[in-house]
Amino acid sequence: MTRIVHTGDMHFDSPFAALPASVARLRREELRGTFLRILDSVKSYRADILLISGDMFDSRFVTAETFSFLREGFAKISDTAVFVAPGNHDFLSENSLYKTVDFGRNVHIFGEDFESVEVGDAVVYGRGFGRRFAKESLLPSSFRHTGEKAGILLMHGDVGTESDYNPVSETLLSQTGLTYAAFGHIHSYSGIRNAGEVKYAYCGIPEGRHFDEEGICGFIQGEISPGNVNLSFVPSCKRQNITLEVDVSSLSSVESVLTKIRTMLEKDNLYKIILCGNISNVFFIDTDILQKELADACLYIKVKDNTRKTAIIEEESFLEKRFTDRLSGRNDAVGRMALQFGLEALRGQR
Numbered sequence: 001m002t003r004i005v006h007t008g009d010m011h012f013d014s015p016f017a018a019l020p021a022s023v024a025r026l027r028r029e030e031l032r033g034t035f036l037r038i039l040d041s042v043k044s045y046r047a048d049i050l051l052i053s054g055d056m057f058d059s060r061f062v063t064a065e066t067f068s069f070l071r072e073g074f075a076k077i078s079d080t081a082v083f084v085a086p087g088n089h090d091f092l093s094e095n096s097l098y099k100t101v102d103f104g105r106n107v108h109i110f111g112e113d114f115e116s117v118e119v120g121d122a123v124v125y126g127r128g129f130g131r132r133f134a135k136e137s138l139l140p141s142s143f144r145h146t147g148e149k150a151g152i153l154l155m156h157g158d159v160g161t162e163s164d165y166n167p168v169s170e171t172l173l174s175q176t177g178l179t180y181a182a183f184g185h186i187h188s189y190s191g192i193r194n195a196g197e198v199k200y201a202y203c204g205i206p207e208g209r210h211f212d213e214e215g216i217c218g219f220i221q222g223e224i225s226p227g228n229v230n231l232s233f234v235p236s237c238k239r240q241n242i243t244l245e246v247d248v249s250s251l252s253s254v255e256s257v258l259t260k261i262r263t264m265l266e267k268d269n270l271y272k273i274i275l276c277g278n279i280s281n282v283f284f285i286d287t288d289i290l291q292k293e294l295a296d297a298c299l300y301i302k303v304k305d306n307t308r309k310t311a312i313i314e315e316e317s318f319l320e321k322r323f324t325d326r327l328s329g330r331n332d333a334v335g336r337m338a339l340q341f342g343l344e345a346l347r348g349q350r
């Protein structure tokens with residue numbers, strides 16, 4: 001029996017460019033923290049093998065700080081064999097860090113040739129990206145795992161689809177005789193899937209970086225032996241990126257919109273709020289103001305206004321009609337505010 005932990009797509013040194021600089025800095029730091037918690041988990045679980053399925057780095061350029069962070073981290077789990085199969089972001093270029101430095105004696109980086117390493121009751125097979133694209137499958141079509149040990153494959157790529165990033169067919173996987181294939185590249189957990197008798201999975205990312213990487217992120221942990229795969233998903237993320245559509249149709253004041261959104265927010269998370277529905281054309285929503293008012297209710301919030309304006313429903317007085325007509329050509333912020341305040345004044349609401 002072999003105990004494994006499968007993670008990948010950490011994308012260390014990502015710029016987190018969509019976030020304000022201070023939040024981006026915090027999130028880069030938190031990503032490291034999350035990885036340290038995964039290493040703690042590897043240690044307490046006494047995993048025999050840690051599988052890292054590529055895109056450990058966001059690019060070929062890695063900071064010295066990140067490298068020493070990883071070297072120290074891997075040294076803390078010296079009883080665990082660590083395997084890395086470089087992906088399309090951190091492919092094995094000539095000057096790749098993977099080729100030029102030593103990550104530690106318990107760390108094996110898979111190269112451009114398909115190879116295997118025996119660890120206890122298992123054999124780990126793998127191959128890294130040699131360039132940005134891998135239009136042909138990196139898994140040789142003739143490959144078969146045989147013998148008494150569990151067969152584990154580690155790779156970055158696309159299973160079951162046409163792709164420029166190592167397309168591997170489920171049919172080929174099903175013929176390999178492998179026990180488990182650990183894949184990276186897709187940034188969400190896939191569940192444990194079947195290709196015939198062979199189990200495979202995408203672990204997803206350990207910590208979401210932007211709103212395309214939504215919800216709870218984590219890694220895979222469990223035991224495998226030939227014919228017996230018992231793996232489960234373990235959440236690891238410190239925060240979640242959440243996109244919410246908020247219908248403000250029935251609302252007509254900034255305060256009521258704020259109240260509605262506020263009830264949906266959790267302090268630790270990052271939110272993209274999309275306002276939708278039909279609102280009166282005299283109700284002016286300023287997304288900057290909403291963002292400022294809600295800033296203390298979560299780590300980060302971005303509000304997008306997708307509402308549609310409806311015609312004024314109330315019967316207009318002659319004066320209101322003249323006033324509205326005069327401002328009808330103005331669709332800028334000042335024009336809209338003038339319309340709102342002017343009509344309120346004419347109706348004695350101001």
Ligand SMILES: [Mn+2]
Pocket residue numbers: 055087088089156184185186
């Ligand atoms: Mn990738």
